[in-house]
Amino acid sequence: MSRADEQSEQPGQSEQPAPTPDDDAAGQEQPEVEPDNRWREALISITTGDAMVAVLSVLLAVLVGSLMILLTDENVRDSIGYITARPSDFFNASYDAISGAYSALFRGSIYNTRATDLETGIRPLTETLKFAGPLIAAGLGVGLAFRAGLFNIGGRGQMLLAGAAAGWIAINVDAPIWVHLPLAIVVGVVVGALWAGLAGLLKARTGAHEVIVTIMLNYVAFYLVFYALSQQSLLQAPNSVNPKSLPMDSSAIMPKILGDTYNLHLGFLLALVAVFVVWWILERSSLGYRFRAVGINPSAARTGGIDVGRTYVTVMLISGALIGLAGTNQVLGTVPSGVTVDLDAGIGFDAITVALLGRSRPFGILAAGLLFGAFKAGGFSMQVSQGIPVDIVLVIQSLIVLFIAAPPLVRAIFRMPQKEAK
Incomplete structure (x- = not known):
C-alpha cells in the first residue's frame, strides 16, 4: 500500500471526518427509516399488547x-x-x-331495527347503559384493588350491605329529594367502604389473605341482610312473611335522565364520574403511585418508605366505596321496588370479569362494563325471539x-x- 493510501485511511481510523455532501445525503435519508421503525414498533405493540x-x-x-x-x-x-x-x-x-x-342480541342491546320510530329503536341502548352502570362501578372497585395487588372477591357482601343501608335510609328518613337521595347514596357508599376496609385492616395487621376474608365476609353480609329483612323493626315490610322491604320512597329514587320513557337513571352518570375519579387517582395522584408501587412489589415499596399496611387499608376502603356505589345503584335506581337478598344480581362476581377484561384500567373497565351490559340486555331478547337459553x-x-x-x-x-x- 502506498504512503498516500495510508494517509487517506488515517483520519477514518482516529476520528470522524468532516461532513461531506455524501454524508449530508445519507443524513437526509435517515428520517425515511425512522418512521418505518416507529410504525413497526407501534404495530408490534398493538398486536402483542394486552388490549388485543x-x-x-x-x-x-x-x-x-x-x-x-x-x-x-x-x-x-x-x-x-x-x-x-x-x-x-x-x-x-x-x-x-x-x-x-x-x-x-343486537336488537336487544344496541338498536331495535324492527322499531317504527327512533324513540323505540334506541330503547335497547338505554337498557344496556342501565345494566352497565353498576357493572362499571363494581368493576372499578375490583380493578383498583388489583392494581394494588389485592383480590377483592367480596363484592357481593359489600353490595348487599351497601344496598340494605341505602334502602333503610330511603324507607325510614323523611326529607326532600335534594337531601334524601344524596344521603342514601353516601350512607350506602360508606357502609360498602367500611365492610371492605375490614378486610384491608385484617390484611394489614394480621396478614390474613384478603381472598379468604372477603369470601367469609360475603356470607356474613348475606345473613345480616337476611336477618334485617326478617325483622319488621329493621327492613321487613309490615304484614309480610317474605324477606323483602318496602319500596323506596320516591324522594330517594334516582331520577331518570332521559325522562319516564326510558329506564336509564342517574346511576349511569355516577358510574362515569367514578371512571374519571379512579383514573385521576391512579394516573395523577401520589396515592395512585403508592397503589401501583405496592401492587408491583410490596417489599420494594416498603423499602422506598411507603406504608404498605396503610395502603392496603386505603385501597380496600376506596374499592368497597365503589362497589357500594354499585349497590346503591341497584336499590335506588335499577330495582327500587325493595331490598332483597338478591339485590346484587350477580354483579359482585361479574365485576371480577369486567375488571379482568378491562385490564384493571378505568377506561378499559368502562368498555368492558358496556359490553357486559349489552350481554345482559340482549340476552333476554335472544331467549324470547330465538328460543336460545340465556345461559x-x-x-x-x-x-x-x-x-x-x-x-x-x-x-x-x-x-x-x-x-x-x-
Whole structure:
C-alpha cells in the first residue's frame, strides 16, 4: 500500500471526518427509516399488547358460543341426520341460527331495527347503559384493588350491605329529594367502604389473605341482610312473611335522565364520574403511585418508605366505596321496588370479569362494563325471539375469563408475535 493510501485511511481510523455532501445525503435519508421503525414498533405493540389479547378473547368466546348455539338449535340438529344427502340444509340452518341469535342480541342491546320510530329503536341502548352502570362501578372497585395487588372477591357482601343501608335510609328518613337521595347514596357508599376496609385492616395487621376474608365476609353480609329483612323493626315490610322491604320512597329514587320513557337513571352518570375519579387517582395522584408501587412489589415499596399496611387499608376502603356505589345503584335506581337478598344480581362476581377484561384500567373497565351490559340486555331478547337459553350468554362471559387468564393460548391460536424482550 502506498504512503498516500495510508494517509487517506488515517483520519477514518482516529476520528470522524468532516461532513461531506455524501454524508449530508445519507443524513437526509435517515428520517425515511425512522418512521418505518416507529410504525413497526407501534404495530408490534398493538398486536402483542394486552388490549388485543382481550379483544381476541372476546372473539374466541363468541365463536365457541356460536358452536353452542348450533348444538341447542332444533333445526340444526335435525339437518345433521341427513347432512350427507343435503348438506345445504345444514349450512342454511346453521347460518339462520347464528345470524338470528346475534341479530337478536343486537336488537336487544344496541338498536331495535324492527322499531317504527327512533324513540323505540334506541330503547335497547338505554337498557344496556342501565345494566352497565353498576357493572362499571363494581368493576372499578375490583380493578383498583388489583392494581394494588389485592383480590377483592367480596363484592357481593359489600353490595348487599351497601344496598340494605341505602334502602333503610330511603324507607325510614323523611326529607326532600335534594337531601334524601344524596344521603342514601353516601350512607350506602360508606357502609360498602367500611365492610371492605375490614378486610384491608385484617390484611394489614394480621396478614390474613384478603381472598379468604372477603369470601367469609360475603356470607356474613348475606345473613345480616337476611336477618334485617326478617325483622319488621329493621327492613321487613309490615304484614309480610317474605324477606323483602318496602319500596323506596320516591324522594330517594334516582331520577331518570332521559325522562319516564326510558329506564336509564342517574346511576349511569355516577358510574362515569367514578371512571374519571379512579383514573385521576391512579394516573395523577401520589396515592395512585403508592397503589401501583405496592401492587408491583410490596417489599420494594416498603423499602422506598411507603406504608404498605396503610395502603392496603386505603385501597380496600376506596374499592368497597365503589362497589357500594354499585349497590346503591341497584336499590335506588335499577330495582327500587325493595331490598332483597338478591339485590346484587350477580354483579359482585361479574365485576371480577369486567375488571379482568378491562385490564384493571378505568377506561378499559368502562368498555368492558358496556359490553357486559349489552350481554345482559340482549340476552333476554335472544331467549324470547330465538328460543336460545340465556345461559349461553353466561357461558360466553365465562369463556372470556378463561381466555383472558391464558394469554399464551390466545397468542398461539392467532399466531400473534411475542413481545420483544427489553
